[in-house]
Amino acid sequence: MIDQFGRAGFLLVFAVIFPLIPIVASVALGLFKIRPSKPDPIKDSIYECGMVPIGDAQVRYNVRYYVFGLLFVVFDVEAVFLYPWAVAYVGLGVYAFFEALIFMAILFIGYAYAWRKGAMEWL
Amino acid sequence: MHSPVLTLVLHLEEVLIVGAALFAIGLYVALSKRNAIGILMGIELMLNAVNITFLGFARMSVSEDPIQGHVFAVFVITVAAAEAAVALALAVAIYKHRETVNIDQIDLLRW
Amino acid sequence: MIEDNGIVIAFWILSATTIACALMTAAVRELVQAVLFLALTFVGAAGIYICLSADFVAVAQILIYAGAVSVLMTFAVMLTPAADRHNSETIFQAPALVLSGLLLAVIVFVVLDTDWAISDAGAFQTTAASLGEAFLKPYVVPFEVASVLLMVAMIGAIVLTRELEEDDDA
Amino acid sequence: MTMLLDLITGYWWDARDLSNMTRPLYEFLRDQGVSDAGIFVISALLGTLAIISFVGAVAIINIWVERRVVGRMQSRLGPNRLGPFGLLQPIADAIKLMQKEVLQPASAPGWIYTVAPIAFTVPGIAILAVIPWGRNMVLANLDVGLLYILGLSSLAVLSVFMAGYSSNNKYSLFGAMRVIAMLVSYEIPIVAGLLGIVLFAGSMNLQEIVLFQEEHWAFMIMLQPLAFLIYFFSISAELNRTPADIAEAESEIVGGYHTEYSGMKFGLFYAAELINAVAVSAIIATLFLGGWWTYKLDEFIPGWMLLIGKIYGVYFIFVWTRGTLPRFRIDQLLAFAWKWLTPMALINVIVVAAEVLLWNETGWSDWFWIPAIIAINTALCVGLIVFFVKVFAPKFQRFPTRPRFYPGIDVPSLPAVTPPDFARKGGPA
Numbered sequence: 089m090i091d092q093f094g095r096a097g098f099l100l101v102f103a104v105i106f107p108l109i110p111i112v113a114s115v116a117l118g119l120f121k122i123r124p125s126k127p128d129p130i131k132d133s134i135y136e137c138g139m140v141p142i143g144d145a146q147v148r149y150n151v152r153y154y155v156f157g158l159l160f161v162v163f164d165v166e167a168v169f170l171y172p173w174a175v176a177y178v179g180l181g182v183y184a185f186f187e188a189l190i191f192m193a194i195l196f197i198g199y200a201y202a203w204r205k206g207a208m209e210w211l
Numbered sequence: 212m213h214s215p216v217l218t219l220v221l222h223l224e225e226v227l228i229v230g231a232a233l234f235a236i237g238l239y240v241a242l243s244k245r246n247a248i249g250i251l252m253g254i255e256l257m258l259n260a261v262n263i264t265f266l267g268f269a270r271m272s273v274s275e276d277p278i279q280g281h282v283f284a285v286f287v288i289t290v291a292a293a294e295a296a297v298a299l300a301l302a303v304a305i306y307k308h309r310e311t312v313n314i315d316q317i318d319l320l321r322w
Numbered sequence: 323m324i325e326d327n328g329i330v331i332a333f334w335i336l337s338a339t340t341i342a343c344a345l346m347t348a349a350v351r352e353l354v355q356a357v358l359f360l361a362l363t364f365v366g367a368a369g370i371y372i373c374l375s376a377d378f379v380a381v382a383q384i385l386i387y388a389g390a391v392s393v394l395m396t397f398a399v400m401l402t403p404a405a406d407r408h409n410s411e412t413i414f415q416a417p418a419l420v421l422s423g424l425l426l427a428v429i430v431f432v433v434l435d436t437d438w439a440i441s442d443a444g445a446f447q448t449t450a451a452s453l454g455e456a457f458l459k460p461y462v463v464p465f466e467v468a469s470v471l472l473m474v475a476m477i478g479a480i481v482l483t484r485e486l487e488e489d490d491d492a
Numbered sequence: 493m494t495m496l497l498d499l500i501t502g503y504w505w506d507a508r509d510l511s512n513m514t515r516p517l518y519e520f521l522r523d524q525g526v527s528d529a530g531i532f533v534i535s536a537l538l539g540t541l542a543i544i545s546f547v548g549a550v551a552i553i554n555i556w557v558e559r560r561v562v563g564r565m566q567s568r569l570g571p572n573r574l575g576p577f578g579l580l581q582p583i584a585d586a587i588k589l590m591q592k593e594v595l596q597p598a599s600a601p602g603w604i605y606t607v608a609p610i611a612f613t614v615p616g617i618a619i620l621a622v623i624p625w626g627r628n629m630v631l632a633n634l635d636v637g638l639l640y641i642l643g644l645s646s647l648a649v650l651s652v653f654m655a656g657y658s659s660n661n662k663y664s665l666f667g668a669m670r671v672i673a674m675l676v677s678y679e680i681p682i683v684a685g686l687l688g689i690v691l692f693a694g695s696m697n698l699q700e701i702v703l704f705q706e707e708h709w710a711f712m713i714m715l716q717p718l719a720f721l722i723y724f725f726s727i728s729a730e731l732n733r734t735p736a737d738i739a740e741a742e743s744e745i746v747g748g749y750h751t752e753y754s755g756m757k758f759g760l761f762y763a764a765e766l767i768n769a770v771a772v773s774a775i776i777a778t779l780f781l782g783g784w785w786t787y788k789l790d791e792f793i794p795g796w797m798l799l800i801g802k803i804y805g806v807y808f809i810f811v812w813t814r815g816t817l818p819r820f821r822i823d824q825l826l827a828f829a830w831k832w833l834t835p836m837a838l839i840n841v842i843v844v845a846a847e848v849l850l851w852n853e854t855g856w857s858d859w860f861w862i863p864a865i866i867a868i869n870t871a872l873c874v875g876l877i878v879f880f881v882k883v884f885a886p887k888f889q890r891f892p893t894r895p896r897f898y899p900g901i902d903v904p905s906l907p908a909v910t911p912p913d914f915a916r917k918g919g920p921a
Contacts, residue, residue, distance in 0.1 A: 093372045096621040096632035098536040102544050103617035107610045114590045114756040124593045132598040134661040149400045151483045157394040158296050160676035162476045164390045165292045167683040168382045174690040176454025185849050191469045198473035208830040219330035227433045229337045235426035236344040242418035243411040259367045266374040273439040278452045284379045293475035295391045299398040300479035381639040389646025448635040
């Protein structure tokens with residue numbers, strides 16, 4: 089089992105190298121002066137439709153982003169429980185079916201509450 | 212099978228020491244940081260360190276049912292996720308009421 | 323103990339990266355960068371789990387910690403204003419350093435001093451199916467309680483954030 | 493025909509399975525005294541290089557495919573100057589991007605800005621490790637393959653955030669936050685929808701899922717049409733493609749989270765989108781369309797060629813939706829994910845669990861249960877879609893319920909706009 093992960097790890101290393109190649113090539117072109125490099129403050133400022141940027145970009149964000157992240161975490165954890173259940177499902181019989189049904193029903197209460205409270209609304 | 216030039220061995224002790232190092236870093240972060248979210252990061256680090264030791268024991272120590280370590284690790288992950296969700300919501304709520312997430316300024320319960 | 327050159331090398335590389343990233347989490351001043359290093363720490367810890375032949379826990383770690391909890395943390399960080407996004411220490415930095423150093427020393431001493439019962443049972447071939455059976459047979463109560471916990475966490479966090487939304491901008 | 497098959501089966505020139513070609517190599521190396529570890533490294537490197545070269549070819553060819561196909565769909569020509577049919581256009585693009593001046597916003601935190609496009613590219617490539625290309629052709633035959641895919645693809649969220657945050661641009665950060673909200677919302681229907689497949693196959697191993705389809709002589713898309721629709725729509729949102737490309741809504745947030753990127757770093761975002769699209773097409777082809785197995789056809793045509801054909805078939809549908817569909821608003825997209833796709837995915841799981849339970853408990857033959865399940869699930873899928881269109885769809889209003897542009901000022905709902913009747917007035921001026 090671990091040797092299979094080792095092969096995946098090899099691909100992971102190459103997956104990091106693959107996007108590094110064009111970046112390194114781009115930097116090398118800069119070193120050999122093939123690429124132009126004439127920085128000035130206007131070029132290095134940020135792009136806001138041609139206007140001079142007003143204020144700081146690091147503004148505060150709305151709580152509703154957090155609520156979406158929260159629902160996401162809870163359902164993700166639920167999935168982590170349900171995947172082993174699904175793998176072991178065949179052969180465990182009716183019992184396993186109802187266990188998962190109870191599991192999902194309890195979670196559904198939270199889901200219904202979130203819906204009711206408008207946590208899934210945008211704006 | 213050819214005899215390899217050198218054989219590296221990983222002992223349980225080494226896994227536990229790696230876990231302990233991660234736990235110590237997490238403890239330091241949790242105890243010393245000013246920001247509530249920073250403290251939460253330390254707690255998450257400690258939980259990860261604990262998981263490493265659980266899985267190390269599950270892999271290498273004598274046990275009737277080694278899957279127990281994995282079950283416990285999954286529950287630790289679950290509890291950590293739920294805890295992160297609520298604790299971050301608390302941090303956000305505290306910020307709203309007190310205009311700060313620095314815990315050394317949140318001293319409502321101090322007499 | 324594990325006698326496989328590849329696994330041992332991978333374990334030490336991953337341990338070094340994980341601990342380095344954890345140290346960066348502690349050292350970096352900007353909170354967002356700390357979250358990113360924390361996510362890297364989670365990925366490295368997942369690699370360590372794989373070395374300990376816990377494939378399911380490793381992918382669960384990546385899915386939940388690196389994919390979800392760190393995103394939640396970035397959201398929480400972005401909810402606080404830019405002035406509060408620093409990661410500095412309180413006056414308890416030196417005691418905390420001493421305390422965690424002492425704890426590390428004690429644990430290392432205990433670990434090295436104890437005579438652990440090492441089994442040579444070998445690695446798990448696959449853990450997902452046996453985890454599923456464990457959830458449904460001996461651990462069925464924790465399995466259901468976990469869903470109650472998730473429900474309570476969801477409701478509690480929504481209650482906490484819900485009242486804030488009324489007077490919100492942006 | 494059988495004589496022909498006898499002539500190739502098991503020999504190294506049996507291209508139906510490229511592992512036939514590598515096996516003699518490994519045996520030769522073993523005879524030369526290379527250790528098992530060395531052979532493991534060599535085999536892993538060979539497989540890795542094969543996948544990386546596939547990815548490289550895809551990244552170059554698909555720029556042309558995408559622009560050309562979308563061009564034809566929109567009655568344009570697309571790139572047609574460089575080389576025959578404009579085939580050299582991607583190479584020219586790459587050279588141009590590489591020698592462009594690097595413009596990095598002065599205030600951006602440097603390392604995050606540089607790491608973001610790299611981190612965005614990695615998951616799409618790493619996902620391909622678990623795709624089975626043939627009966628013995630899979631780089632990493634993971635037992636948790638499906639969760640490996642889901643976990644890695646959820647890492648893309650963070651790199652989007654890194655790009656938006658480090659650009660130090662309001663539009664970039666807005667775009668990034670919107671995209672993250674959408675990505676996390678669509679992650680749930682994906683995770684829950686794919687549970688049905690795991691229930692059927694009894695494994696998260698992608699090779700096992702393909703073998704299940706072979707054993708039961710049915711593509712998973714027949715057994716799980718609803719899961720396919722959920723997955724297809726959700727993943728096209730995850731890929732930031734129209735109808736859900738709010739990341740690059742030029743009219744709203746300039747260029748989204750990669751507004752501030754130029755040169756090769758922008759090129760990496762572009763290439764990563766194409767690579768992700770192909771990786772996702774590969775997942776769909778494997779999970780729902782049988783992978784390398786195609787009703788005995790894989791005995792005559794190499795399975796990996798069939799898989800690539802299926803990948804490009806699915807990819808064509810992605811390009812098609814991009815070329816034809818308009819963009820949704822973010823509140824519509826999020827409401828669709830949470831209020832429709834998520835409950836549907838959970839209902840799908842329960843229905844599938846009941847079916848699998850009955851299938852195993854009754855002990856009736858597969859010849860009864862496979863058609864029955866296909867019929868039930870197709871009826872469920874069609875019924876739910878009709879139900880959605882008839883009953884539920886009007887709830888996703890044309891205008892947001894509470895458009896609060898500024899706190900304190902309660903803006904009333906916008907009135908419904910009736911389009912001007914061009915036919916009566918003889919067309920617009």
